[in-house]
Amino acid sequence: MSGDQERVVEIGIERTRRDGRRVGEGVVLLLSIEEAARALGLGRSKTYELIAVGELEVVHIGRCARVPFDAVEAFVQRLRQAETPQ
Numbered sequence: 001m002s003g004d005q006e007r008v009v010e011i012g013i014e015r016t017r018r019d020g021r022r023v024g025e026g027v028v029l030l031l032s033i034e035e036a037a038r039a040l041g042l043g044r045s046k047t048y049e050l051i052a053v054g055e056l057e058v059v060h061i062g063r064c065a066r067v068p069f070d071a072v073e074a075f076v077q078r079l080r081q082a083e084t085p086q
Contacts, residue, residue: 030059030066039072050075 031039036056037047047067050056057071 029069031069031072033058033065033067036067036072040076 033047033051034044037044040047042050047056051058051065051067056067056075058065058067060066
């Protein structure tokens with residue numbers, strides 16, 4: 001997509017472009033568990049389950065757990081590929 005046609009995705013109250021950049025801000029590389037859950041349309045508990053079984057990547061900064069933005073997209077892509085008839 002060109003710069004003028006970037007798709008804007010709603011994550012909670014904040015508006016985030018598909019490429020991970022928040023509208024009017026710098027690049028967003030990591031999401032909180034709650035932000036990742038909202039982006040996936042899931043609850044916090046289910047998101048933690050996906051992390052626990054290794055379906056959704058998480059990184060830790062000290063005690064803080066964050067989900068890489070591209071890990072959310074990769075997870076959705078894997079789901080879509082799994083549903084595509086072979």
